[in-house]
Amino acid sequence: MPDSIAPDALRRLVLPDRVHRSLYTDPAIFDLEMTRIFGRCWLFLAHESQIRAPGDFVRARLGREDVIVVRARDGRIRALVNRCTHRGAQVCQAERGNTAGFACPYHAWTFGLDGALNSVPHRQSLPPDFDLKDPRLALAAVPRVESYRGFVFGSLAPGGESLVEHLGPIAAVIDNVVDRAPDGEIEQAGGVARQEYRGNWKLHHENANDTLHPGFVHESSVSAARGDPRDYAAPAYDGHQTHTQMLSNGFGVREWQSLSLTGFPAGHSYMGGFYRGGVLSPDRDDPVWREYRARLVARHGEEKTARVLGEDRFNNLLYPNVSINAQYQQIRVVTPLAVDRTRVTAFCFRLKGAPEALFHRAVRFLTNLSSPASMILSDDIEIFERVQGGLANSEPEWLDQSRGLGADRTEAGGRTVSAGLSELPHRAQYAAWLRYMTAAA
């Protein structure tokens, strides 16, 4: 394990108003991130609806590990490392499915849903003390797997804070997306979008709550939407949603500044007030929404329904690997592959008990924002790659993140709050980054 970078050396790379370029370019720092952040923190793995029945599994990436998240016969969810304990072959190729167990294709060692080694061929040629029950022969299991309201997280650290402690107040976004379901349950549906970019993983998170960039990076899509001679009263196959999604990046600086940003010591952050402007608000006065709202009132009552639907938090980053948008039931998992290569996996949820047409809006949102042909994300990704290209230069050494510095307010529990145009989320992320990176094992 690379433990070669001294804490003091790391502290010199992260200042309140700037961070050093090596955080994005140095493979040794990336290796240490894989050990200290992705090798310890709680990382989102899967949603329980993907593995409802015993034998259901879905593949995931936990730091550097290729894991199989699987529900065993006893109902327990485990995350097993996808590597035969004999000669090392992967025991699972499918991304998702249902199975009675895992059989290695190489020499037919077979493992149960709990990872235990069940059988090996030609027992008589193995030493007499070869014991199928030897734990070293079972598929390696991720030491900690916990669920929060159906969201399954794993941690490669055997001890440390619980999932609930790690999430803290940002767990409210999970509550909110589940509470939006009239039947009290959500399920992953509608496919999975996967994209890769040639840039560091942190560029994605910095961008998500950076409200100054949309006016520049997304100018072409805002402009195309504004130039559209559109009659909102006319029916449209997407309910004009593509148009409004593109327009939503078109706030002026005064509107962006009127939003609020919140950061947490664990690195989480969100943008508040984004939907208040109404451009992208899902709360539309149409028959689908009225029917949905009525069903939600039947479950929660008027007061709680108003509270659930009024929750206005956008781009909720659950540091370090997942971003959730409750209003359109979106989730985006960010997987670092190398110091300059990152995968973004996105999907959406069906709110059980809601009208079918509401799910169509979630699917539409996913297509518009997370498809390779997205008219929005494509420009973000292009910029990430240009940043990575620029940072290959040795000078200047620093990246500035001073916007709004001095105006951050620290509140109870260590959360920091600022107006919308601040780089507060960057600062919250790097304060947490430094703490994770310099923490003793």
Next chain:
Amino acid sequence: MNAAVEIDVKSEAEAFLIAEARLLDAGRFDEWLALFAEDGFYWVPAAPGQSDPLNHLSILYEDKSVLGMRVRRLGHPRVYSAQPAPRTAHLVGNVTAAPGAEPGVDCEVRSTVMMAEYRPGQAADRRLWAGQQTHKLRRTPEGWRIVLKRVDLIDCDAVHGILAVPI
């Protein structure tokens, strides 16, 4: 319909696909957009054999109005994901044509399409997009119009980078 007429329709359809491909390769997206009927759709599914564009993610599923925004965007001076503009070379082959099987569709054309793409700039990507495509066409006084263009990429559910231009 006799054999000679069928051959005429097939060669007419093939000529239409080639003309369409040339507009795309030349970046003449406004003229390409004009090939779509007012009620036309452009669909690039994200799952093999995808049957439903509403309940499942697509790479792209757009009516003419949204496609118009996409085309306008490509003409914007600061459309970063398409700058420098990608250069493409389409190859269309294995064309077959059959009479339309639904109202408003006069002809259904199936073909194989390959699009080599080069994105200049620091990424300097060379990519190959390939798949089967279906054009549902309507005959109008102005010529054929696209009621549906569907492109089923062989790697529609793979990990991708940016797809900035229409296939």
